Amino acid sequence: MPINSCYLILLCCAVAWSTAQRVTYQQLLPTRINGRTVRMTPAVSDEIVMTPGPTGIRRQPSFPGSMPFPCKNMTAPGLGRSIVRPTSVHKLRPGDIDVVGAMGDSLVAGNGALEEYAMGTLIEYRGVSWAAGGEATWRDYLTLPNILKEFNPRLKGYSVGKGEFLAPNSRMNVAFPVSADFDAYRQAQFLTKKMKRDPDIDLKNDWKLITMFFGANDLCSGQCYDKDGTTPLQHSKKLQKALDYLQANLPRTLVNLVPVLDVSVSVRVKRSFMCHMLHRFFCTCFHQKGNEMDQITQLVRDYQTAEQILINSGRYNKKEDFTVVIQPFIKLFNAPLDKKRQFEEVIDISYVTYDCFHFSQKGHALAANLLWNNMMQPVGAKSESSMDFIMKKFVCPTVNSPYIFTANNSVSSNYRKRSTSKLR
Numbered sequence: 001m002p003i004n005s006c007y008l009i010l011l012c013c014a015v016a017w018s019t020a021q022r023v024t025y026q027q028l029l030p031t032r033i034n035g036r037t038v039r040m041t042p043a044v045s046d047e048i049v050m051t052p053g054p055t056g057i058r059r060q061p062s063f064p065g066s067m068p069f070p071c072k073n074m075t076a077p078g079l080g081r082s083i084v085r086p087t088s089v090h091k092l093r094p095g096d097i098d099v100v101g102a103m104g105d106s107l108v109a110g111n112g113a114l115e116e117y118a119m120g121t122l123i124e125y126r127g128v129s130w131a132a133g134g135e136a137t138w139r140d141y142l143t144l145p146n147i148l149k150e151f152n153p154r155l156k157g158y159s160v161g162k163g164e165f166l167a168p169n170s171r172m173n174v175a176f177p178v179s180a181d182f183d184a185y186r187q188a189q190f191l192t193k194k195m196k197r198d199p200d201i202d203l204k205n206d207w208k209l210i211t212m213f214f215g216a217n218d219l220c221s222g223q224c225y226d227k228d229g230t231t232p233l234q235h236s237k238k239l240q241k242a243l244d245y246l247q248a249n250l251p252r253t254l255v256n257l258v259p260v261l262d263v264s265v266s267v268r269v270k271r272s273f274m275c276h277m278l279h280r281f282f283c284t285c286f287h288q289k290g291n292e293m294d295q296i297t298q299l300v301r302d303y304q305t306a307e308q309i310l311i312n313s314g315r316y317n318k319k320e321d322f323t324v325v326i327q328p329f330i331k332l333f334n335a336p337l338d339k340k341r342q343f344e345e346v347i348d349i350s351y352v353t354y355d356c357f358h359f360s361q362k363g364h365a366l367a368a369n370l371l372w373n374n375m376m377q378p379v380g381a382k383s384e385s386s387m388d389f390i391m392k393k394f395v396c397p398t399v400n401s402p403y404i405f406t407a408n409n410s411v412s413s414n415y416r417k418r419s420t421s422k423l424r
Helices: 003-028 118-122 144-151 183-197 216-222 232-249 263-267 273-282 292-312 328-333 361-375
Strands: 099-104 208-213 253-257 322-326 394-396 419-421
Touching (some): 099 183, 118 273, 263 292, 292 322
């Protein structure tokens, strides 16, 4: 591609992004009455249209009102939520979560999730983010917060609408597009500061659930230019710095650490011409005219091993009110070790946006479903497999096994009694 054409595309991207973000931010500025900021907490924002939109948007099916929430029998106080607020992170029921938050990159910010064109990837649909979105309900947008709202309708911290990370409606989703491992510590600081300043959050007593997802940009755009700064050890150290900060500053916190994504998934789907063109910008390290596929897929596994070593060290199991749990569902995207199968299609194109890199809203819904299932599965027995369709499998807590699993409470005998809800 001629250099001038590349510059023109980048310029168009920059102008579109800045325009979209500026308009969104101005529209979402909080109202002021008598000099005081009025906190806006709608369940459904004006930014996302609930009626059927363009047919090109890749979204989940809407679940009818006649269909009950899969874990409906376990949402009542005393079942899905403790009667007395627990003091141990290892005795947390889903309804005990008071605040949700998220850290990461564009895959957490919701870039392009409800767009029908590749350039729409520049718009951040945080309200439907798998990790932190709370737009409407699970029937239209299956997200982790929308699942948790069934157990605790007073849940706080989730994003609605669209906009960049400073927009008020982003709330505790501090993910920022193009963030790398280096940004994890700064996001931890920013998230902590936001929670401390939020009058709706009781920092000392509220239980917080933070989902953390980093590394994709280091693999796609960093490791081919700074090999020393993007080794598996450096990946682990940067995550450790962020997690150490959270442990020191956020009491009553459970962190979901989602392993790094195998970014080769972006070349293992059916790709259009636009996908081929944009891939050079989203994942530059895949275009160095060498054996990038082998190098990157091996580096992915090395990153994931480094994450496991960090968490298995017990560094985050020393306090009764803080822990970190790896939720490994994302490993379903790992490329096969058999080189003959390396480029096999890994997932249907409907689960990604038109740039073939980010999650579509349907992809966010699947990720939320898989993350939830992982949370309800014991450490050592968490699924790394995909599903044929959203909500095919939905794991529910039971009377005998009511807690979100951590390393300390993962008892296989209890897990055998845990129920699984399936759509037929």
